[in-house]
Amino acid sequence: QVPLVESGGGLVQAGGSLRLSCAASGRTLSSYTMGWFRQAPGKEREFVGGISWSDGSTDYADSVTGRFTISRDNAKNTVYLQMNSLKPDATAVYYCAARRGRLVTMAGATYGYWGQGTQVTVSS
Numbered sequence: 001q002v003p004l005v006e007s008g009g010g011l012v013q014a015g016g017s018l019r020l021s022c023a024a025s026g027r028t029l030s031s032y033t034m035g036w037f038r039q040a041p042g043k044e045r046e047f048v049g050g051i052s053w054s055d056g057s058t059d060y061a062d063s064v065t066g067r068f069t070i071s072r073d074n075a076k077n078t079v080y081l082q083m084n085s086l087k088p089d090a091t092a093v094y095y096c097a098a099r100r101g102r103l104v105t106m107a108g109a110t111y112g113y114w115g116q117g118t119q120v121t122v123s124s
Contacts, residue, residue: 002113004096009118012086020081022096022115029053033099034079035111036070038092050104051079059104088124093117
């Protein structure tokens with residue numbers, strides 16, 4: 001009941017930037033937390049970061065802290081993942097997810113709604 005539409009993936013050179021968007025159309029998300037996950041080729045899905053919709057509090061994986069920033073636009077029901085200083089190991093399919101609750105969690109199993117994923121490829 002929370003459709004998520006992602007955009008912004010693509011090909012970028014190492015050191016470059018991309019911004020991913022995740023729009024939840026036609027629904028208020030004030031009691032939800034949004035998460036970003038990624039799955040690289042041959043790897044398991046991993047937590048990237050998350051944001052509480054209500055107050056904007058965030059949490060990040062250690063591997064991306066300082067380079068990735070998650071933000072939200074309440075008026076647009078959209079969350080963003082700004083990725084700077086990209087490294088080749090960031091190459092993955094990135095997924096947006098949503099869960100009920102106001103605290104960021106890192107476990108994918110706690111998120112009940114998922115976007116389709118968007119490919120990010122970082123070349124070296």
